[in-house]
Amino acid sequence: MARNAPLSIAAVKRAVNERTAYGDQDAFRQQDQLVAPVLASHDAQEGAHAFAEKRPPHWEGR
Numbered sequence: 001m002a003r004n005a006p007l008s009i010a011a012v013k014r015a016v017n018e019r020t021a022y023g024d025q026d027a028f029r030q031q032d033q034l035v036a037p038v039l040a041s042h043d044a045q046e047g048a049h050a051f052a053e054k055r056p057p058h059w060e061g062r
Contacts (some may be wrong), residue, residue, distance in 0.1 A: 005043040006061045011035055 011034045019027050042062045050057035
């Protein structure tokens with residue numbers, strides 16, 4: 001896990017830690033709010049480019 005993008009790891013940790021505070025439907029809405037900025041991040045683009053270029057990604061946390 002340590003090699004994965006820091007933004008995605010932080011979002012997953014937060015979703016897991018906050019999951020018990022919500023019912024199922026609210027948890028999915030909360031998850032969508034946590035994931036949206038990650039998917040729009042520079043790191044998400046870097047991950048896709050690195051995969052396409054068959055190289056390790058360089059995460060910047062932005």
